[in-house]
Amino acid sequence: MAVSSLSSPLTHPLRRFSFHLSHLSKKPPVSSLFLCSAAKMSGHIHRVPALDEEEMASVAGKTFERYALPSSAKRNGKGVAILWFRNDLRVLDNEALYRAWSSSDTLLPVYCLDPRLFHTTHYFSFPKTGALRGAFLMECLADLRKNLIKRGVNLLIRSGKPEDILPSLAKDFGAHTVFGHKETCSEELQVERLVDQALKGVGNGTKLELIWGSTMYHKDDLPFDVLDLPDMYTQFRKSVEAKCRIRSSTRIPISLGPTPSVDNWGDVPTLGQLGIEPQEVTRGMRFVGGECAGVGRDLLKVYKETRNGMLGADYSTKFSPWLAFGCISPRFIYEEVRSFNPLSNVPKAHRSFHLCGKHLQVQRYERERVANNSTYWVLFELIWRDYFRFLSIKCGNSLFHLGGPRNVQGEWSQDKKLFESWRDGKTGYPIIDANMKELSTTGFMSNRGRQIVCSFLVRDMGLDWRMGAEWFETCLLDYDPCSNYGNWTYGAGVGNDPREDRYFSIPKQMHWRKKIQPESNSWAPPLIGGMRLGMFTARSVSCFQFRGRWFSNCCRPYLAYSVLDTQGRLKHKGEQCTRPGPRD
Numbered sequence: 138m139a140v141s142s143l144s145s146p147l148t149h150p151l152r153r154f155s156f157h158l159s160h161l162s163k164k165p166p167v168s169s170l171f172l173c174s175a176a177k178m179s180g181h182i183h184r185v186p187a188l189d190e191e192e193m194a195s196v197a198g199k200t201f202e203r204y205a206l207p208s209s210a211k212r213n214g215k216g217v218a219i220l221w222f223r224n225d226l227r228v229l230d231n232e233a234l235y236r237a238w239s240s241s242d243t244l245l246p247v248y249c250l251d252p253r254l255f256h257t258t259h260y261f262s263f264p265k266t267g268a269l270r271g272a273f274l275m276e277c278l279a280d281l282r283k284n285l286i287k288r289g290v291n292l293l294i295r296s297g298k299p300e301d302i303l304p305s306l307a308k309d310f311g312a313h314t315v316f317g318h319k320e321t322c323s324e325e326l327q328v329e330r331l332v333d334q335a336l337k338g339v340g341n342g343t344k345l346e347l348i349w350g351s352t353m354y355h356k357d358d359l360p361f362d363v364l365d366l367p368d369m370y371t372q373f374r375k376s377v378e379a380k381c382r383i384r385s386s387t388r389i390p391i392s393l394g395p396t397p398s399v400d401n402w403g404d405v406p407t408l409g410q411l412g413i414e415p416q417e418v419t420r421g422m423r424f425v426g427g428e429c430a431g432v433g434r435d436l437l438k439v440y441k442e443t444r445n446g447m448l449g450a451d452y453s454t455k456f457s458p459w460l461a462f463g464c465i466s467p468r469f470i471y472e473e474v475r476s477f478n479p480l481s482n483v484p485k486a487h488r489s490f491h492l493c494g495k496h497l498q499v500q501r502y503e504r505e506r507v508a509n510n511s512t513y514w515v516l517f518e519l520i521w522r523d524y525f526r527f528l529s530i531k532c533g534n535s536l537f538h539l540g541g542p543r544n545v546q547g548e549w550s551q552d553k554k555l556f557e558s559w560r561d562g563k564t565g566y567p568i569i570d571a572n573m574k575e576l577s578t579t580g581f582m583s584n585r586g587r588q589i590v591c592s593f594l595v596r597d598m599g600l601d602w603r604m605g606a607e608w609f610e611t612c613l614l615d616y617d618p619c620s621n622y623g624n625w626t627y628g629a630g631v632g633n634d635p636r637e638d639r640y641f642s643i644p645k646q647m648h649w650r651k652k653i654q655p656e657s658n659s660w661a662p663p664l665i666g667g668m669r670l671g672m673f674t675a676r677s678v679s680c681f682q683f684r685g686r687w688f689s690n691c692c693r694p695y696l697a698y699s700v701l702d703t704q705g706r707l708k709h710k711g712e713q714c715t716r717p718g719p720r721d
C-alpha cells in the first residue's frame with residue numbers, strides 16, 4: 138500500500154471538538170491568550186536532550202563502541218532472516234536483532250507503518266497517535282535507518298499491515314525466520330497471531346520467533362509465574378530485588394551486513410502522508426526522537442541536571458519517550474547507572490539512605506524523587522514500568538475495561554463538556570489546566586501531574602476514567618498501553634491493588650486557588666526544569682526542602698509554583714501542599 142493511501146486525515150487533537158465551555162470560562166479563552174504569548178516566547182523551547190546533533194552523534198558513537206560485540210564473534214547462520222521492528226527501535230541491546238543476525242548470513246530489517254496505529258482510540262475515537270508522537274516516531278525511524286546503514290544494512294520501510302507485508306517479503310526473499318519482540322496487550326497480540334497465520338499460509342516454512350525484551354527483569358527470570366504476579370507492587374519489587382538478577386544487555390556487532398538487494402527501501406513518510414496534521418512545539422520541551430537522542434541524554438548529564446533539580450528544577454529523567462519506542466532499553470539504563478559511583482557527589486548529610494543498605498534505601502525511595510541522593514532511584518522507577526508490563530499479561534483486557542482488573546461497579550459520567558474543559562485546560566484550577574496544556578503542547582507531563590489530573594477527572598469530575606486514558610493515549614510521547622492503562626486503573630481506584638486508591642484534593646485548596654486566580658488570565662503551560670519561561674510554572678514534588686525542613690518521606694504532594702507576568706517577569710512564587718496534613 139502506498140503511504141498516501143493510509144488512513145483518512147486526522148485533525149489536530151485539540152481541534153477535534155470545537156465547542157467551548159462558556160459556563161466555566163467567562164474570561165477570554167485561555168488558549169488564545171496562550172497562543173499570543175506562545176508566539177512572543179517562541180524562542181523558549183527546551184530541547185531534550187540538550188545536546189546538538191554533533192554532540193549527540195558523538196555520545197552515541199562512543200556508547201555503541203562500548204556496547205559492541207567483539208569483532209571476533211562468529212556468525213554461523215545461513216540464509217535470510219527478517220527482523221520485524223516494532224516498539225524496539227534501537228540497535229543497542231536488541232536481542233531480536235542479534236538473533237536475526239546470528240541465525241542468518243543475510244539480514245533484512247523491516248518496519249511496517251501499520252494504518253491501525255493512525256486510526257482512532259477504542260471507545261472515544263480520539264486520534265490513536267497524536268501529531269507530536271507521530272513526529273517522534275518518524276524521527277525514530279530516520280535515526281534507526283541511519284544507525285543500521287552505519288552497520289552495513291538498511292531499514293525497509295513499508296506502509297501496510299505486518300500480516301500482509303511480512304509474509305510477502307518472506308516469500309520474495311526466501312526468509313527462514315521472522316524475528317521480532319513480543320508484546321503483551323491484545324491489539325498487538327492479535328497482530329502477532331495474524332502474522333503467524335499468514336506466514337504459515339506462505340508455505341515455505343518461515344517461522345515467527347518472538348523474543349522477550351522490553352523489561353529490566355526478564356520475564357523468564359521472575360521468581361513466580363507471571364500469572365501469579367503479586368497484586369501489591371511492593372511485594373513484587375521486594376521479590377524481584379531479592380531473587381532476580383538483571384541480565385546483561387545484548388551486545389551487537391559493529392557490522393551487521395550483508396543485506397539483500399532491495400529496489401526501493403521506502404522513505405520515512407511525512408505526517409501529512411499519514412493523515413496527521415503536523416503540530417509544532419512552540420514552547421516547553423521538544424523531545425528529539427531516536428536512539429542517538431535517547432543515548433545522547435546520557436546519564437552523566439541527567440545526573441547533573443537532576444542534581445541541579447534539587448535546587449528547584451523539575452527532576453526526573455525524561456527517559457520515558459525513548460523507553461516507550463524502545464529507542465533505549467531499561468537494561469541499558471541499568472548498566473549505565475551501575476557504572477556510576479553514586480555517592481561521590483552526594484552531600485554527607487544525605488548519604489545515610491544509601492549507607493543503610495539496599496532495602497532501607499529502597500523503602501525511602503519508593504515513589505519519591507530524591508534525585509539529590511543519587512541516580513539509583515531511576516532503577517526503582519523502572520521496576521514500576523516492569524510491573525505494569527507484567528500486570529498487562531496477568532490482567533489481560535480487564536486493564537482496559539471500565540471496572541478494571543477488580544471489576545469495580547460504579548457510576549461514571551461521559552459528559553462531553555466537562556471532559557473538554559479538562560482536555561483543553563479550562564477547568565479553572567491552575568494546576569490542572571497548566572498540566573493539561575503542557576500535555577497538548579509538548580506531549581509530556583510529570584508523573585505527579587498525571588496523578589493529579591487523573592484524580593481530578595475521576596473523583597472531582599466524576600468522569601469515566603477511560604476518557605482520560607484515551608486522551609493520554611493520543612497525546613503522550615511516552616504512551617505505552619501497559620503503563621498508561623495500568624496507572625489509570627490505579628488512579629481511578631479500579632486497579633488490582635485497592636490500596637493504591639489515592640485522592641489528590643485540588644478543589645479543597647481554595648485558598649491556594651485564590652492566591653493564583655488574579656494571574657489566571659495569563660496561564661500558559663508549565664515549563665520545564667523549573668525554568669520560569671511560562672506564565673505559570675507548576676512542579677510537583679514529593680520530597681523537597683520546605684521552609685528549611687526536609688520532607689523526605691512525605692507522601693502528600695507538594696506544588697511549587699511561580700506566577701509570572703505577561704513579560705515573563707516573576708510576580709509571585711510559593712509552595713503549597715495540595716493535601717494539608719498534621720505537619721503543615
Ligand SMILES: Cc1cc2nc3c(=O)[nH]c(=O)nc-3n(C[C@H](O)[C@H](O)[C@H](O)COP(=O)(O)OP(=O)(O)OC[C@H]3O[C@@H](n4cnc5c(N)ncnc54)[C@H](O)[C@@H]3O)c2cc1C
Pocket residue numbers: 453454455456457458460461515518519520521522523525582583584585587588591609613615616617618620621622624625628
Ligand atoms: C495516569 C498516568 C498515566 C501514565 N501513562 C504512562 C505512559 O503511557 N507511559 C509511560 O511510560 N509512563 C506513564 N506513566 C508513568 C509516569 O508518569 C511516567 O513514566 C513518567 O512521568 C515519565 O517521566 P520520566 O521518564 O522523567 O520518569 P522518571 O521518574 O525519571 O522514571 C524513570 C522511568 O521509570 C518508569 N516509570 C516511572 N514511574 C512510572 C510509573 N508510575 N509507571 C510506569 N513506569 C514508570 C518510566 O519508564 C520512566 O521513564 C503514567 C502515570 C500516570 C499517573
Ligand SMILES: Nc1ncnc2c1ncn2[C@@H]1O[C@H](COP(=O)(O)OP(=O)(O)OP(=O)(O)O)[C@@H](O)[C@H]1O
Pocket residue numbers: 258259322323324325533534535537538610618
Ligand atoms: N495496545 C493497546 N492500546 C490501547 N488499547 C488496547 C491495546 N491493546 C488492547 N487494547 C484495548 O483492549 C480492549 C480489548 O477490547 P475487546 O473488545 O477486543 O475485548 P473485550 O471484549 O473488551 O475483552 P475480552 O475479550 O476480555 O472480553 C479494547 O479496549 C482495546 O482498545
